[in-house]
Amino acid sequence: xxxxxxxxxxxxxxxxxxxxxxxxxxxxxxxxxxxxxxxxxxxxxxxxxxxxxxxxxxxxxxxxxxxxxxxxxxxxxxxxxxxxxxxxxxxxxxxxxxxxxxxxxxxxxxxxxxxxxxxxxxxxxxxxxxxxxxxxxxxxxxxxxxxxxxxxxxxxxxxxxxxxxxxxxxxxxxxxxxxxxxxxxxxxxxxxxxxxxxxxxxxxxxxxxxxxxxxxxxxxxxxxxxxxxxxxxxxxxxxxxxxxxxxxxxxxxxxxxxxxxxxxxxxxxxxxxxxxxxxxxxxxxxxxxxxxxxxxxxxxxxxxxxxxxxxxxxxxxx
Numbered sequence: 001x002x003x004x005x006x007x008x009x010x011x012x013x014x015x016x017x018x019x020x021x022x023x024x025x026x027x028x029x030x031x032x033x034x035x036x037x038x039x040x041x042x043x044x045x046x047x048x049x050x051x052x053x054x055x056x057x058x059x060x061x062x063x064x065x066x067x068x069x070x071x072x073x074x075x076x077x078x079x080x081x082x083x084x085x086x087x088x089x090x091x092x093x094x095x096x097x098x099x100x101x102x103x104x105x106x107x108x109x110x111x112x113x114x115x116x117x118x119x120x121x122x123x124x125x126x127x128x129x130x131x132x133x134x135x136x137x138x139x140x141x142x143x144x145x146x147x148x149x150x151x152x153x154x155x156x157x158x159x160x161x162x163x164x165x166x167x168x169x170x171x172x173x174x175x176x177x178x179x180x181x182x183x184x185x186x187x188x189x190x191x192x193x194x195x196x197x198x199x200x201x202x203x204x205x206x207x208x209x210x211x212x213x214x215x216x217x218x219x220x221x222x223x224x225x226x227x228x229x230x231x232x233x234x235x236x237x238x239x240x241x242x243x244x245x246x247x248x249x250x251x252x253x254x255x256x257x258x259x260x261x262x263x264x265x266x267x268x269x270x271x272x273x274x275x276x277x278x279x280x281x282x283x284x285x286x287x288x289x290x291x292x293x294x295x296x297x298x299x300x301x302x303x304x305x306x307x308x309x310x311x312x313x314x315x316x317x318x
Contacts, residue, residue, distance in 0.1 A: 003030045003060060005250045008077040008119070010111050011086035012036035012064075015127065015235040017045050019084055020062060022243035024049055027058035028250060033077050035067045042066060071114045080119040082246045085138060087111050088128035101130050105315060108134045112141035123249050123284040126151045126260075127242050131184040135260045136273045136312035146262035148284040153184035154258025154275040155241035160221040161190065164214045169205055171197060178202070179258060180218065181275045181297075182304030189275070189300045190215045191293060245280060252282035256289050266290040267298055269305045273312060 007029050009020045013036075020034040034049075036042040046064030053059065065076035077083070088104035108128050115122060124144065126135040135151035142149065157180040166173040177196045182189030192211060195202035202211060217224070225234040248255040261278045263269045266288045277289040293301070 003028060005029050005081040006031045006033065006079060007082040007084065007246055007250065008033040008035065008080040008115075008122075009084045009086060010035050010067075010077075010115070011088070011128075012038070012042045012045055013086065013235075014232060015239055016084075016086040018235050018239040019086065019127075019242050020045070021049055021052075022239055023246060024053075024060045024062050025056055025058050026243070026247055027060050028247060029060050031061050031063060033063045033065060033080065035065045035073065035077060037067055037069065039066045067114075069110060071117070074114045074118045077115070078118040080115075080122050082125065082249050083115050083119060083122045084125045084127065084242050084246055085111055085115070085134075086127050086242075088134070101133055101311075101315075104128050104130075104134060105137055108137055109141045112138040116142040116144065122148070123282075124149045125242055125245050125249075127238060129184075130311070132260055132273055132275075132308045133311050133315050137315040139262075139273075140316050145284075147286075149262075150245070150278070150280075150285055151184070151260030151273065152238065152242045152245055153260045154180055154277075155245065156238050157184065157188055157218055157221070157275075158258050159237055159241060161195075161214065161218040164217055165195070165197065165202065165206075168210070168214060169197060179277070181258060181277070182301055183275060183308045184260065186219065187300075187304035187307045188215075188219045189297065189304050190218070191297055193294050193297060194291070248280040249282060249284065254279050254281050254286065256280075259285075261285045261288055263288060263305070267293070267301055269302060272305050272309045274301070274305050274308065 009016045024032045034042045042064035046062040049062040065073045067073035088107050126138045128134045131151045131153045139149040161178040162176045166176045175198045179191040179194040197205050263274045279286040
């Protein structure tokens, strides 16, 4: 198998380390670099992952590197093709994603500036919360072209919605197709017109009330996991989403995925990072895919855009 490129995952918590392992097991990258500010943690995890290579049959090499707030250790990440930023504090029970904005802004800004210094041609995938705002901040801090900075949100929300529909109807997840756009949070926009079960409209299978209940559960999907765990937040489904996005980049696959991308005229919306469908490839966002939505769905998407616009404008000063 031909392997190429280098991907860095910043943050070796449960989310980051699981993402790094998924990326390594894909066996499509030459190198996966895992970093963290906790001394020895990324090196230890990398050693552990490398020792699993003969069992899981992958050759991708995992490198661990301890970094410091002043940029020390980032030399190991130099010339990365893709950088996944997971650094930041996770939510605790009762916290919203927005409760994290102050502390995580400082962390993400520092990481983004060091990434820009050492990997000026990288594509950045942001997963730190609050997602939409941190994606905008990463672009400001790196000054990268907007198409090379994206956020992971719609992939996760859509996956959660798909799971809940499949469980409700007791059908295989492979038979369910759903889509969520908008923000990663309160203004998430489900797209009922694009939701099907075995190719048939979801509205033929469930009532409006039942669909609304599943949408609400999806919108609060992260909080539900946090409340059950009591310490930490979700990482299996989120890491799967981020890893798939990174894979699409390095393979230049052109896969269409719901992600947080810069919108510039699509759906009549401009100048904001927002959850939309986009074609993903070696340069990041190759194009935003403007699919047919109902008037109600477009209206909801515009409301979501305005809800995040003000917050994204504020992050430049954080």
